[in-house]
Amino acid sequence: MRSPLAWLVLSLCVVAGCTRAPAPAVSTFDPDSIPDAFAVASGALWQAGTTRAYLLEPSGDLYNGSWRVRVAASANGALAERPQRFASEERWLPVVHWRRHDGPVDWDFSAVAISQSSPADSALLVSLEVRASNRSSQLAHARLALSFENAGEHPPFLVPDVDSFPYGLPGWAPGASPALGWADGARGAVASAVWELPPAGTKVARFLLPAYPMRAKTLARLARRTHAQRLVDARRSATDELARGTAFELGDADTERALRAACRVLLAARTRRGDSWLPSGGPFQYRDTWLRDGARQIAALAVAGFTAESRQLARGLFVYQWPDGPFVSQRGQLDGTGQALWAIAQAELRPAPDSGATRATDAALLAAGWLRRCRALGQTSGWPLARLLPFGDPRDNERVRAQLLGNDAWMIAGLEAGERLARAAQRGADAEALAALRALHGGEFTRALARSAHSDIPPSWQGVGDDWGNLASVWPCRAVPADDPRAARLLRRVWGRSGGAGLTTFGSRDSLHGYVGADLGTWALLAGRPEQADSVLAALLHWRDAGGGGAELFSRDGGFGDNLPPHPTSAAALVMLVRNMLIYDDADSLHLTLGARSGWWTGGRVRRAPTRWGLIELSFACTPISADWNWTAVGVPTVLHLPPHTHLVVTPDAPLRASADGRAVVVPPGIGSARVVLAPDVQVARSAR
Amino acid sequence: MSRARKQRVPLPTRGKPATAQRPARLPAWSWLLLLLLVTTLWLSSRSCARGPHERNGSAAAALTPEQASERALAMHRSGDVLAALPYYQRALEGAPGQDWSTHFSYAAALHSSLTGHRTTHGRQFALVASSDQAARFAHAALAEYQRAASLAAAPRDRATVLLRAGDLYRVWGLPWEAFASYREALALAPDDELIAARGDALMLLLEHPEHGGAGGESSD
Numbered sequence: 001m002r003s004p005l006a007w008l009v010l011s012l013c014v015v016a017g018c019t020r021a022p023a024p025a026v027s028t029f030d031p032d033s034i035p036d037a038f039a040v041a042s043g044a045l046w047q048a049g050t051t052r053a054y055l056l057e058p059s060g061d062l063y064n065g066s067w068r069v070r071v072a073a074s075a076n077g078a079l080a081e082r083p084q085r086f087a088s089e090e091r092w093l094p095v096v097h098w099r100r101h102d103g104p105v106d107w108d109f110s111a112v113a114i115s116q117s118s119p120a121d122s123a124l125l126v127s128l129e130v131r132a133s134n135r136s137s138q139l140a141h142a143r144l145a146l147s148f149e150n151a152g153e154h155p156p157f158l159v160p161d162v163d164s165f166p167y168g169l170p171g172w173a174p175g176a177s178p179a180l181g182w183a184d185g186a187r188g189a190v191a192s193a194v195w196e197l198p199p200a201g202t203k204v205a206r207f208l209l210p211a212y213p214m215r216a217k218t219l220a221r222l223a224r225r226t227h228a229q230r231l232v233d234a235r236r237s238a239t240d241e242l243a244r245g246t247a248f249e250l251g252d253a254d255t256e257r258a259l260r261a262a263c264r265v266l267l268a269a270r271t272r273r274g275d276s277w278l279p280s281g282g283p284f285q286y287r288d289t290w291l292r293d294g295a296r297q298i299a300a301l302a303v304a305g306f307t308a309e310s311r312q313l314a315r316g317l318f319v320y321q322w323p324d325g326p327f328v329s330q331r332g333q334l335d336g337t338g339q340a341l342w343a344i345a346q347a348e349l350r351p352a353p354d355s356g357a358t359r360a361t362d363a364a365l366l367a368a369g370w371l372r373r374c375r376a377l378g379q380t381s382g383w384p385l386a387r388l389l390p391f392g393d394p395r396d397n398e399r400v401r402a403q404l405l406g407n408d409a410w411m412i413a414g415l416e417a418g419e420r421l422a423r424a425a426q427r428g429a430d431a432e433a434l435a436a437l438r439a440l441h442g443g444e445f446t447r448a449l450a451r452s453a454h455s456d457i458p459p460s461w462q463g464v465g466d467d468w469g470n471l472a473s474v475w476p477c478r479a480v481p482a483d484d485p486r487a488a489r490l491l492r493r494v495w496g497r498s499g500g501a502g503l504t505t506f507g508s509r510d511s512l513h514g515y516v517g518a519d520l521g522t523w524a525l526l527a528g529r530p531e532q533a534d535s536v537l538a539a540l541l542h543w544r545d546a547g548g549g550g551a552e553l554f555s556r557d558g559g560f561g562d563n564l565p566p567h568p569t570s571a572a573a574l575v576m577l578v579r580n581m582l583i584y585d586d587a588d589s590l591h592l593t594l595g596a597r598s599g600w601w602t603g604g605r606v607r608r609a610p611t612r613w614g615l616i617e618l619s620f621a622c623t624p625i626s627a628d629w630n631w632t633a634v635g636v637p638t639v640l641h642l643p644p645h646t647h648l649v650v651t652p653d654a655p656l657r658a659s660a661d662g663r664a665v666v667v668p669p670g671i672g673s674a675r676v677v678l679a680p681d682v683q684v685a686r687s688a689r
Numbered sequence: 690m691s692r693a694r695k696q697r698v699p700l701p702t703r704g705k706p707a708t709a710q711r712p713a714r715l716p717a718w719s720w721l722l723l724l725l726l727v728t729t730l731w732l733s734s735r736s737c738a739r740g741p742h743e744r745n746g747s748a749a750a751a752l753t754p755e756q757a758s759e760r761a762l763a764m765h766r767s768g769d770v771l772a773a774l775p776y777y778q779r780a781l782e783g784a785p786g787q788d789w790s791t792h793f794s795y796a797a798a799l800h801s802s803l804t805g806h807r808t809t810h811g812r813q814f815a816l817v818a819s820s821d822q823a824a825r826f827a828h829a830a831l832a833e834y835q836r837a838a839s840l841a842a843a844p845r846d847r848a849t850v851l852l853r854a855g856d857l858y859r860v861w862g863l864p865w866e867a868f869a870s871y872r873e874a875l876a877l878a879p880d881d882e883l884i885a886a887r888g889d890a891l892m893l894l895l896e897h898p899e900h901g902g903a904g905g906e907s908s909d
Contacts, residue, residue, distance in 0.1 A: 151810060160818040162810055273821055289820045319821045322828060324866055329820045332862030377865045383896050390864045391898030402899050462899045 031087035031097040036546040039558035043086025043096050043547050044566055045113040046283040048270040050124035052159055052211035053283035054113065055564065056086040060100055062111075062126065064211045065159030065284065067169060067180060068152070072145045073130070075105035075197075083109075087546035092261035094234050096547065104136030105197065107144075112234040116210075116222065125210040125219075129227040132204075134197035144205060145192035148180045156562050157285040163213065170213055177216030182208040182223055238264060245305035247607040248578065250600040258541050259304075259578060261548025262571035266301050267309060269568040276316040277309075284564045291320060291329040291336035292396075293569045295343035296515075299476070300572035302346045303579045305608050311356060314347035321363055325370025332393035332401075335469050337367050338410025342476065345417030350585075351610035353424035361425045364418025368437050371411060375441070384451075385461050387444050397506065397516070398468045402460035406469010408445050409477035412438055416478065420612075445479055449486065456490035466506070467494060471516060474523040478586065482526035491520055491532075501532035502539035506553055514543060514550045518573030522580045528663065530595040530644060533581060537597075540574045550574065583618060585611040589637045589666075592629060593620055601627070601643045622646070626677055633672035640665045646678045746775040754783025758791055765794060770801045771816055789840035793850055796833030799826045800857050830857055848878035855887065864895055 043056030055063045060083050062069040073080040080102035089095045100107040108131040116123045134140045148169045151158055173179035175187020183191035183205065195203045206227050208219050225233075241264075248259050271280040271289070279294030280287055294313065301310035317340045320327045327340035344360045371389075378386030388408050393401040415438035422431035448461060457473050457480060459465035471494070473480045474487050481487070494517060498505045501524065504517030521536030544550050549566025550573075581595035583606060590611060596604060601622040609616050616632035622643045629640050641664045642648070648662050655668045656676070665676055749757050761776035777795035785791040803826050805816035817823045834854035841847040855870030871888035878884060893900075 153811070158810055158812050158814075160809075160814045164809075271819075273819075278821055316821075320824050322863070323831065324863070326863060328861060328863070329824065331860065334862060374865045377869065381892075381896070386895075390895055392862060393898075394862075400899065460899075464899050 029087075029089055029097055031083075031085045031099055031546065034085055034087035034091055034546040035544075036085050036087070037543045037558055038545050038551065038554065038560055038565070040560070041083055041085050041098070042545065042564055043088075043098070044283045044549065044564075045094075045096060045111055045124075045126050046268050047113045047115040047124055048268050049272045049277075050113075050115055050211065051161070051271070051287075052124055054111075054124070054126050054209065054211065055156065055284055056083075056096065056098065056111075057156075058082055060098070060109075062128075062209060063151070063155065065155070065157055066151060066162045066211075068149050068155075069181065069209055070147045070149055071109075071130075072147075073100055073102060073105075073107045073132070073143070075102045075132075075140050075142045077141075078103055080105070080107050085546040088261070088548055089235070090257055090260075091544075091546065091548045092238075092257050092264055094238050094264065095231050104134055104138065104140040105142050106133045106135055107131070108133065110227070110231065112230050114222070114230060114234075116218075123210060123212055123214070125208055125214070125222065127227050127230040128207045128209060130205045130207070131202060132195060132197060133202045134199055137199045139199070140197045140201075142195045142197050142203070143192065144195075145190050146181065146183070146207060147190045156564060159287070173214075173216035173219045175216075178213035179216050179219060180210070180213055182216070182219035184223070241267065246303070246579075246609045247605070248582075249605040249607070250597075251602050251604065252597070252599050254541060255537075255578060255597075258544065258548060258574060261544070262300070262550075262574045263304050263306070265549055265566045265568055265571035266297050266304070266575070267306065269297060269571075270309065270313060273316070273319075276319070277312045278316040278319075279313050279568070282564070282567055285562060286567070289320075289329050290333070290396075291317065291327060291339045291343075292333060294329070295339035296572035296576070297568045298343040299346040300575040302350050302610065303583075304575050305610055307347070307351065307610060310347040314344045315356065315359075317344060318359070318363060321366065322370075324373075325366040325368070327367065330394070330396070332395055334389055334392040334407045335394075335404070335410040337370070338407070338412065338414030338477070341367060341414030341417045341421075342410065345421050349420055349424055349612050351615040353421075357421050357425040358427075361418065361422045361427055361430055364414070364421055364434060365430060367414060368418065368434055371415075371437065371441065375444075385448060388448060388461060396468075398459060398465045400460060400465030402462045402464050404460045404465065404469055405449075405458060406472060406477075408441065408448075409469060409473040409479040412442050412445060412479040413477040415441065442479065449480070456486045456493055467504070468516060471504075472519045475519055475526060476522070476586065482523060487523065488527070491523065494520065495532075501535035503536075503543065510555050512543070512554055512556060514540075514552050514554070514567055514570040515573040518577055521577045522584075525580055525584070525595045528661065530581075533577065533595045534597060537574075537577055537581070540570070540577065543570075579609075582606055583609050583611060583616070585613070589639050590616075590634050591639045591641065592618060592631060593641045593643070595641070596620065596643070598644050622678070625649075625679065626675055628673075628675045630673045633670050635669050637669055638667040638671070640667060640674055640676075642676070642678060645681045647681055649677045649679045652676050745772050746778075749775040749779040752776070752779060754780045754785050757783075758785040761798070762794060765798050765801075770798045770805060773798050774802070787840070789837045789842075789846060789850070792833045792837035792840060793853070796830045796837060796850075796857075797853060799830035799833065800853065803827055803830070804860060827857065827861055844877040845881075848874040848881060848884060850874075851877070852881075852884050852887065859891065864891055867891055868895065 040058050042058060044053055046053035052064050057063050060071050080100035083098035083100050086096050086098045095110060095112050098109045111126050111128045114125050114127060116125055130144055132142045170176050170178055170180050171189045172186035172191045173182040193205050197203060208223055242260055245263060248256055250256060269280045269282060271278045278289045279297045281290055281293050298310050298313045320329045327336040329336050341364050348356045348360050374389060375387045385403055388403055389411060391402055392404050392407055398404055415434050419431045419434040419438060422434055452458060454463050457470045459467050459470050474482050494504050495501050503512045505511055506513035518536055518540060521533040524532035545565050550570030551560045551563060551565035552567040553563050554560040582593060584591035584594045590613060603621045606618040613634035613636055618631040620629045627643055648658055652658060652665050656665050656674055659666055665674060667674055757776045758780035761773045761780055764773035777798060780791055802816050803823055806813045807816055817826055834850055838847050838850040841850055851870050851874035855867040858867035858870060868888060868891050871884055874884045875888055
């Protein structure tokens with residue numbers, strides 16, 4: 001009997017399948033041509049409903065939070081360089097490529113995550129193909145070895161159900177079962193291939209990497225579908241999935257692909273709990289639900305046309321409601337109540353309410369009861385701020401224990417959401433009660449803000465803490481009007497610190513936050529500052545990895561440490577901002593082209609866009625002297641915003657009318673097309689001359 | 690297998706040529722033994738696949754409520770709060786379910802499991818791995834505290850229950866509910882200094898949250 005060490009050493013084998021004739025080129029895609037804003041390459045292989053994912057590490061290894069797949073590639077004895085990029089095809093598809101160079105040999109990797117359904121949780125596995133190509137004019141000796149190792153001492157993250165292998169890590173199937181990987185003919189601890197590559201010669205090896213130990217027989221069955229077939233499946237599946245949502249055809253490939261990447265992240269970041277689904281904070285270090293993130297994800301999915309997924313997630317949030325009324329997902333985070341109600345309304349009311357509005361109204365009433373009790377208890381104390389929500393200790397980005405202004409702002413948003421849900425459920429009296437409470441608490445909020453010694457909108461009523469929920473007070477909370485001078489001062493302070501409109505800093509000036517300031521972009525739209533909204537969009541588009549994902553927190557030089565992308569809230573921020581630039585329906589009128597970029601006016605179209613007044617289609621275009629809109633008529637007034645840097649030349653024909661500032665045209669309900677005559681603004685015309 | 694029944698295998702006789710022999714047919718009892726072994730292994734693997742909670746659940750179901758209650762308390766005392774939960778559930782199905790203390794202990798076990806940690810691979814993980822499970826446990830603990838308070842006849846017992854319910858609210862970040870619970874407890878046990886102190890401390894924090902003990906540490 002061999003000793004384990006001997007077995008480890010002797011198990012080195014040549015993978016028979018590695019020496020097969022090269023398969024047809026999978027793609028001419030060059031991963032290193034795809035932009036990546038971050039300093040370190042990383043990638044994610046993940047799927048909705050699975051409990052683990054694979055991180056593509058800067059070293060070129062794969063890690064799932066429990067064990068690592070070490071990939072050693074060398075030619076003529078020299079190890080291959082680290083990959084520069086882990087790039088998704090078209091920067092959004094779930095097929096990831098990376099390249100490692102190594103003197104004469106190029107190592108091209110392609111991988112895709114597969115969700116393997118089982119009666120319990122769906123299991124994830126990765127289909128990986130490695131292609132070695134000799135670019136030199138001489139024979140090259142190439143060696144590829146994949147082995148498993150434990151997470152090590154300082155892993156980037158650990159899964160809570162991390163495996164223990166007291167007798168050593170299982171090896172490769174078909175030799176081992178259960179196994180941590182499959183390669184044709186492999187057994188033991190290392191799957192390896194040794195190739196003599198003639199000039200221009202190519203060899204290919206294929207591997208399957210499950211996220212949990214898997215039976216050899218199952219792996220063998222899964223391996224029957226070739227890697228090329230798996231890639232085709234993944235591309236088709238992702239394309240079909242996104243085709244169900246809103247189509248943004250803006251003549252702007254970068255933004256369109258960024259939207260697709262964002263939607264993929266939002267759809268993948270879903271966790272299954274029995275028959276329910278919950279939002280997930282990401283594939284790696286944030287695998288849990290935070291209402292403050294999940295609410296954004298649900299809203300973004302709702303406006304992006306993924307009604308079913310959005311409602312599924314929204315209905316999952318009821319698990320967080322206490323019998324007393326508040327929604328709390330993480331201890332001390334009292335903004336959850338308003339966020340949950342807001343998210344539920346975002347999902348339930350677009351494009352039209354269904355029976356879900358009734359249950360949501362009940363939840364809103366329960367939450368309103370909680371607020372009334374808090375206010376009543378506060379009233380008895382006699383303190384100046386006691387009728388606002390009590391202190392929160394969120395142990396999160398506010399980094400303070402205080403009465404957080406954002407908690408009240410979100411509560412106001414939640415009450416408005418509750419009122420809309422109650423009206424949708426035909427419960428007029430409940431809607432009135434919720435509206436009255438919103439007015440009462442909104443009044444308290446406004447008075448407290450007026451009394452605040454802070455010149456803008458502070459993070460907390462005590463004035464302490466980092467900016468967080470207060471940044472949402474204009475939008476989405478609508479607790480502060482967009483034209484409030486305090487809001488303008490908040491913007492000036494926050495963007496002044498970060499160096500201009502775009503992402504905001506967090507903690508030190510050197511750190512940028514991937515989403516917390518994105519709400520200010522929509523605030524800028526509502527305040528008639530589309531250029532600033534444009535800058536926020538530009539920053540969101542820039543700060544993405546080669547897979548199309550944004551991160552949460554990173555330094556200006558692109559380092560993100562262990563805060564691994566992609567982050568769903570960054571994805572949600574991008575979707576919400578672009579959508580609001582085109583279609584904004586949070587107010588009582590439908591606003592179109594509120595901040596559409598100049599380039600989008602060459603014939604922009606949005607199809608299958610859910611709004612609170614139904615599913616709409618929108619097309620818009622302009623010439624130097626006119627602008628045209630065609631859209632699905634709705635039962636409320638529509639406000640058409642002019643292209644950037646233009647103004648009306650003549651008063652539009654009735655029943656259209658110009659807005660007070662002359663930058664928009666107001667259209668009565670029931671009309672779905674308009675044309676106006678316009679001219680460039682003076683300064684634009686001058687600069688053009 | 691006992692040592693007495695273990696028999697030595699006879700060695701082949703030296704000098705006698707080895708000839709191929711038809712293997713002896715296995716007796717019927719060995720097939721039965723094999724079947725029993727396979728069944729045991731299968732059941733064992735099923736049991737492993739179900740996880741410790743389900744295993745404990747089926748073990749608890751096999752006990753009487755009274756036995757389950759004793760077992761739950763023993764596990765709870767030894768700190769194995771998660772494992773104790775199915776035993777408490779079983780206990781509540783019988784006579785112990787009419788006693789406030791069983792509800793109280795069950796609530797306390799749920800409550801403790803929310804704040805407990807385990808260390809795996811050198812890192813701390815919450816005993817309850819996900820926020821939705823934590824929310825379910827917290828809501829269940831609250832319901833059990835409320836049931837215990839309604840069953841407890843002695844005011845001091847009810848005060849004890851309400852104190853712990855207040856702690857649950859406080860830990861979860863619902864300070865007004867916690868405060869109300871402490872005050873209700875104090876009304877039942879006016880001379881209880883612990884209850885009074887906890888209510889007073891919270892009152893101070895409600896008025897001046899930015900002061901007082903540690904707060905604002907990042908969970909990320």
